[in-house]
Amino acid sequence: GVYGFPRCPGESSHLCDWIRKTLDLGAYTKAVQEHLVQAEYWHDPLKEEEYRKNSIFLADINQERGINETYKKNLMALKKFVMVKFLNDTMVDPPISEWFGFYKSGQAKETIPLQETSLYKEDRLGLQEMDKAGKLVFLGVKGDHLHFSEEWFDSSILPFLQ
Numbered sequence: 001g002v003y004g005f006p007r008c009p010g011e012s013s014h015l016c017d018w019i020r021k022t023l024d025l026g027a028y029t030k031a032v033q034e035h036l037v038q039a040e041y042w043h044d045p046l047k048e049e050e051y052r053k054n055s056i057f058l059a060d061i062n063q064e065r066g067i068n069e070t071y072k073k074n075l076m077a078l079k080k081f082v083m084v085k086f087l088n089d090t091m092v093d094p095p096i097s098e099w100f101g102f103y104k105s106g107q108a109k110e111t112i113p114l115q116e117t118s119l120y121k122e123d124r125l126g127l128q129e130m131d132k133a134g135k136l137v138f139l140g141v142k143g144d145h146l147h148f149s150e151e152w153f154d155s156s157i158l159p160f161l162q
Contacts (some may be wrong), residue, residue, distance in 0.1 A: 001041050001042065001057045001062075001097055001102065002038075002041050002042060002092055002093055002094075002097060003042065003044055003045060003093060003094070003102075003103060003108060005042055008156065012022055014104045014147050015155055018106035022075060023042070024098025027039050027042040027044070027055050028042070028044075028047075028050050028053075028055065029054075030039065030052065030054075030056035031055045033054065033055070033057075034056065035105065040055070040057035040058060040109050042054060042055070042056070042058070042060055043055070043059075043102065045102065045103040045104070045105055045106065045107060045108050046058060046106065046107070048106075048107060049065070052064045052065055053065075056095060062124070062125070063119070065122060065126035067077065072124070072125050073126075074131075075125050075126055075127075076126040076129065076130060078130075078135065079135065080135055080136075080137050080160050081127075081135055081136050081137065082137040082139060082143060082157065082160050083098060083136070083137065083138055083139065083147075084098065084139045084140070084146060084157075085098040085099050085138070085139070085140045085141075085147065086098065086140075086141060086147065086148075087140050087141060087143065087145055088142060088143055088144050089144060089145045090144055091144070091146075092145060094111050096111045096112075096113065099113070099114055099138050100114040100117065100119065100120070101113045101114050101116075101117065101120055108157065114127065114131075115128075115131070136162070139156055139157075141156070
């Protein structure tokens with residue numbers, strides 16, 4: 001999930017905080033959830049209950065409201081789950097969410113890695129089991145969101161697709 005406005009210059013910007021707060025007012029309304037795909041990825045760490053109750057995609061796929069064994073089974077069927085974090089990302093906030101990390105619950109400053117999240121600890125998607133089996137791959141690439149060279153793709157991603 002994300003909790004930030006794309007291309008904002010970071011947490012220190014008052015403008016970014018204002019935009020985030022404005023988005024947050026309507027992010028979980030039915031109309032916004034059903035018509036803006038970006039809202040489906042919105043995860044407000046300050047309003048966890050509202051997120052779990054009203055998020056039509058992210059809360060469901062991350063098993064926040066209940067366990068769908070099919071989701072877990074399908075994900076665990078992967079030989080490798082390759083996650084790419086863009087090290088200079090200005091689109092995804094917080095960038096650690098590209099590796100399934102997120103903000104510590106109840107605040108929006110300190111982030112935690114995947115292994116410290118309840119998603120991992122409760123193993124709702126099988127990520128803990130996959131990690132122990134060596135099936136999780138965390139790649140980092142210099143550059144902004146989806147900016148990578150063909151050479152990097154060929155050497156870092158293609159081997160997983162063969």
